[in-house]
Amino acid sequence: MQRREFLGMLAAAAAAGLPVHNLRAAARPESGEFYHVPAKGNVHFLHMTDTHAQLRPVYFREPAVNIGLGAARNRPPHLVGQHFLNEFGVEPGSIDAHAMTCLDFAEAANRYGRVGGFSHLATLVRQMRSERPDAMLLDGGDLWQGSATALWTKGQDMVDASLELGVEAMTGHWEFTLGDERVLELVENDLDGKIDFLAQNVRDSGFGDPIFKAYTMREMNGVPVAVLGQAFPYTPIANPSYMMPNWNFGIRESDLQDNINAARKEGAQVVILLSHNGMDVDLKLASNVTGLDAILGGHTHDAVPRPQVVKNDGGETIVANGGSNGKFLGVLDFDVADGKIRDWQYRLLPVFADMLPADPDMDALITKIREPYADKLAEELAVTEDVLYRRGNFNGTFDQLIVDALMEMKDADVALSPGFRWGTSLLPGDAITMERLMDQTAITYPTTTRNDMTGERLKLVLEDVADNLFNVDPYFQQGGDMVRVGGLTYAIAPTAEMGKRIRDMRIDGEPVQADRTYRVAGWASVNDIPEGEPIWDVVGDWLRDKKTITEREPNRPRIIGLEGNKGIV
Structure with a gap:
């Protein structure tokens, strides 16, 4: 079934008052066949x-x-x-x-x-x-x-x-x-x-x-x-x-x-x-x-x-x-x-x-487990008009939402968010509930921060994470994906030497200056226990104010030197 045919069936079903799940069932293979895996051996x-x-x-x-x-x-x-x-x-x-x-x-x-x-x-x-x-x-x-x-x-x-x-x-x-x-x-x-x-x-x-x-x-x-x-x-x-x-x-x-x-x-x-x-x-x-x-x-x-x-x-x-x-x-x-x-x-x-x-x-x-928290989990913070997701080496749309919220709520030039792989997805028209926000942020060290950082320090942070992610020796890959970045654009050459991968860093279109200080918002520090609001409170308040989340273009770096790499769509 092609996309146009499927969407046409959805529209016709909606107009006729038919439940969409019936069309889903028609599009799926039989579950008995799909999950039939005869055992081998002992x-x-x-x-x-x-x-x-x-x-x-x-x-x-x-x-x-x-x-x-x-x-x-x-x-x-x-x-x-x-x-x-x-x-x-x-x-x-x-x-x-x-x-x-x-x-x-x-x-x-x-x-x-x-x-x-x-x-x-x-x-x-x-x-x-x-x-x-x-x-x-x-x-x-x-x-x-x-x-x-x-x-x-x-x-x-x-x-x-x-x-x-x-x-x-x-x-x-x-x-x-x-x-x-x-x-x-x-x-x-x-x-x-x-x-x-x-x-x-x-x-x-x-x-x-x-x-x-x-x-x-x-x-x-x-x-x-x-x-x-x-x-x-x-x-x-x-x-x-x-x-x-x-x-x-x-x-x-x-x-x-x-x-x-x-x-x-x-x-x-x-x-x-x-x-x-x-x-x-x-x-x-x-x-x-x-x-x-x-x-x-x-x-x-x-x-x-x-x-x-x-x-x-x-x-x-x-x-x-x-x-x-x-x-x-x-x-x-x-x-x-x-x-x-x-x-x-x-x-x-x-x-x-x-x-x-x-x-x-x-x-x-x-x-039974969820019952004491049901009302809090179900709170609708906003509605998304875009697919929201996290998974990938660089910013996803939910990551972009988080760094956008951090920059606005913390009055920052730049926002950094951890390159976590976990976090569920939402479809256009879905409510962003407190539960779905917590899917992206539920950690035991959630405090948000705003610090002054020089351009030199910003580059060192990005270089360190890039070496962790793109080191050709797997035994030196020590964490998640690339740190998610808001307000700052850059290019990355994953195959370059350590310390030389991050290039052309810009804020508001202007080159980042090594000795200039920038206001940088973030969360989930692994080095200390700062004081501040948890990330879900900051982003939650931002979502309540926005009410509708329009389409967001993830802030991904320009990738250098990976022509023909099959790890990129």
Whole structure:
């Protein structure tokens, strides 16, 4: 169905008073066929990651810019739009094309509906488990952060929901921003052995003792298996270190190898790494360590339907990455006999809420969790006339909204906003509720600031983030995407040397002067605990005043030297 035909059907349906969801149903494949994944073998893993505390279905737009450099250039996960469809043989305009690319996002979102939601995810998990006895459900981290209710309950809502869902092991990243005491309280008291919190690479900074279990062992249909955990290695750099002052992180390759060897010595015939490294790091790690059968990864939010198979000195390792926001469920099956893997299969299943009935028990739990906050979540701040989204290497439209609000409310020349990957999307005509604003801002260090900064300092900030994002060695990529910028335009040469990537910086069309001081608004400082209003109050007041948000052009830099890069639409 072409765009014009579909929009014509929507208009005709509206004129006739017919419900639009009937047209959505007509445009979708049959759910039984779409979610029919016959099991293979006798060892099974279900994988979700980077849910960012989204309990209800949402819209989520995939990136238009996901640049890969060096060995990562023009290979998964750094493929977007039509380049992605070509690589994976996905039909343009299909439901899979909508799930995994940004192409025709608003039209396709209207056609196929919202994604994710724990009650719909629960139905899919139950269906997959019905054919896979003993299938193990793994969560790759960023589970306890990203929504208003997760912030206000200090992660309790997501712990309760994940227990109901049947998660059996997890690792972490944003979880640690609840603070070390709260994390340990939840792990020791609430998870209580029902969910193993695994992180072989988190150690006590004094004696080097492990804080969490490195791996868990279990028998699955007669086959001993091990799951190891790898938390985000750079948590104290990307997030405030004062929230976990006595813990050290890192990739810890040699420790990981030791733990793989220990699990094999205990008899594990299948060994999985549940990782929050990011896919580029996982690909490098898979080439350096031996004995891993698969890495089920997260952090970079990449939805990759076909795993990459990496050769190493011990054989091969499957590397998969499972998207974000509860939008996907990865299904990995192994056929194991005589202690060896004979075959495997993998499917990355989009979770379309309209195609999966809500699990009644999970739905009731979510309703109970949200009930005390329902009125606050539902407050309508403004209405958007544009698609609002965040995901991508540079500013999205929701990022642009935030920096515009900061500049106006703080009377600043420039605004800087963190390059977070989490945050849901809105369609034209949608209300920007307090819940949707909190989807972009719900962190434990939300204070807004306004500081004086020289032009030289501004350039150093941008250069530092650019090196973090575009370093050709994945082990030096230590955080999110490029800082979002308002009021300042610039060019960027991602392949240039460190300190020489940022060029042609301008404010109001005039070149930025190194020794001139500018007023710079921001939020989410990782270095201190400033005094000030939280970001949701500042942006919320701005939205209430505006009432209608017109189309916004994201302030993206001019990119130099990346002709032919398939990470750019």
